Amino acid sequence: MPFAPSGLITLMTDFGTADPFAGIVSGRILSRSPASRIIDLGHGMPMGRPDLAGFWLGRAWRDFPVGTVHLAVVDPGVGTARRVLLALAEDRLLLAPDNGLLAEALRDCRTARYFAMAADLPGRLGLTQISQTFHGRDLFAPLAAALATGTLAPEDFGPPTTPADPAPLPAPTRDAEGISGEILLADHFGNLFTNIGASLVASCRQPWAIVGTQSLAVRNTYADVPPGAPLALVNAFGVLELAVNGASAATELGLAPGTPLRLVDGLGA
């Protein structure tokens, strides 16, 4: 079944909101696709970290209707020979630089098909002025517009390919005593997301998270401990999270991304 665009486009970037970069991308999209509706999925991705943008896009892309075009631009290699990648997954499109972002976003999706932009596509779309430093505006915006209007079918984007995966997020490892993982990121609330997924936690009868000198039983929600107390839980994005009820775990526990942690079974491994 061919891709049927809904006209909805989401934008995820590391452009920030101080400068009008993201708005300018929207303008270029609307100039070519006036009926499109644009949702800002967020412009606060960590600068130059396609892996983390991929993590978040992976937790968000299915929350939008089929027919959505997701455009993600975290592009430290802008102006180099890095490819432009399109993925067709569960009747949605994902468009990004081919720098690991989509490999991470779609790691759990077995049915995605990938296409590498054909060298002559910009010319076919009439894109004659492409800057060296702002492909979000000059290349990705018109590509997203063409895909969202249906002018450009995914199959005409370029040849099938496999995504680049140069620096995947660290995977947890299992040994006789438990599971070793690490903290991936701190969110706006200071909650600490780890790379240990829900199924690993579910494999423990009495799961405990151990980080530094802290041993934290895995609970269901923040209010399962008193205000100000630390806890671990499987969060709404399917990963083990370290948190403090009503406060920032990053601040209160003094922990940062990259810190290792252990998941052990209180009843024995």
Added chain:
Amino acid sequence: MPFAPSGLITLMTDFGTADPFAGIVSGRILSRSPASRIIDLGHGMPMGRPDLAGFWLGRAWRDFPVGTVHLAVVDPGVGTARRVLLALAEDRLLLAPDNGLLAEALRDCRTARYFAMAADLPGRLGLTQISQTFHGRDLFAPLAAALATGTLAPEDFGPPTTPADPAPLPAPTRDAEGISGEILLADHFGNLFTNIGASLVASCRQPWAIVGTQSLAVRNTYADVPPGAPLALVNAFGVLELAVNGASAATELGLAPGTPLRLVDGLGA
């Protein structure tokens, strides 16, 4: 007259803009209500402060057309037994956790009707997977979508109720010499909003604000004093404000929310 949705939905949260939480809520809304239009009323509400979110929503909800659904999620009690509250006020809907947010937002509205979410409503809407920690996505988004499409009438949301009001913002008090109030918040410009309303100021013939060692005549606008000078005025949101012309009063006067102040009549109380 039954509520007639316009398809417009606003979002106000304390989710910040670094992570894609707010965008994900939009995605879930659009998945169930593709024709809705979503306006971000702001995701920078102070974390875990339903009272201040209520203050701001109270200053914003009437600025949108009738038929608007306002969704506000500042929800420190997510995962606990706190109720979900819907208000129907002046042909608009307001949906939020029942934690004081709507009590504050609608304190000046005498005609609002309130409904507490029926326990079986999530099931009736097919919401089978509700996380313990992200009700904005799993519960509030589909509720807002159902209300905005008209699939769900306010009267079918649940039984009539009165809103919880656990920690109302402090009210000003009057004594023989004047009025005692306090600073509620500092805005983006460093202007200091107080809890003293316009009508109290209007009750003084020559209103002066006294804070610490400063006595400030109440003026009409910033330019009524020289650049860099402090002043007081009744601001565009109907409350007494302490400001500095062209600069941040929070910084220049060294004042923070919670600081007490007095309003006195220069001609005598």
Added chain:
Amino acid sequence: MPFAPSGLITLMTDFGTADPFAGIVSGRILSRSPASRIIDLGHGMPMGRPDLAGFWLGRAWRDFPVGTVHLAVVDPGVGTARRVLLALAEDRLLLAPDNGLLAEALRDCRTARYFAMAADLPGRLGLTQISQTFHGRDLFAPLAAALATGTLAPEDFGPPTTPADPAPLPAPTRDAEGISGEILLADHFGNLFTNIGASLVASCRQPWAIVGTQSLAVRNTYADVPPGAPLALVNAFGVLELAVNGASAATELGLAPGTPLRLVDGLGA
């Protein structure tokens, strides 16, 4: 040919995103123009700097379709006698306080026509309650709505005029040995935008930027130097930029807006 509105409105302000000011402006627009679509061009403009907002609007307004109404509110003179200015340029409208913002935005546009708001226009539009401190909500929003619906034609906005230009951004100067300019701003990535335009750079056969003790050859893109190394380039907005590959030039080079720099020709002036 009369202006044909597309229904698209963009917003650019210095309101920030912590408070719901920008959302409230959107609400007031939609209350009068329910079919309008609003794009946030950005609310992080430097506070009270119409010149820099004008710089950015000048780099963004043509990226939107003809028929767009651009509303820009950076308004340190709110409540004073400063005029309200409308520009009609290349089939788009730009609306702002007449404080230099539009003079800067349209400095390169020779065909723009300007109109000063007639004193009786607010009354004709039924605007009876205009606060002294929030014209974005009380005046500019309904004006933008009237222009975007076509209710108000640009020619009926007020008499033709020329824009105020009280404090233009500094212009580069040329002498026998080269060109003197300065750093205008640092963007989200720490890239340093200068006031030296692309044509001046193109006038050098071997352009070098000299700032402090650094001499930087002008390159094509960030990856033309090793990670962490500084460079100069003509950026996607047509100005000479100082950058560091993969890092913040503002931080790494310790340079701030206002710093002077020189552009010289390595082959001699």
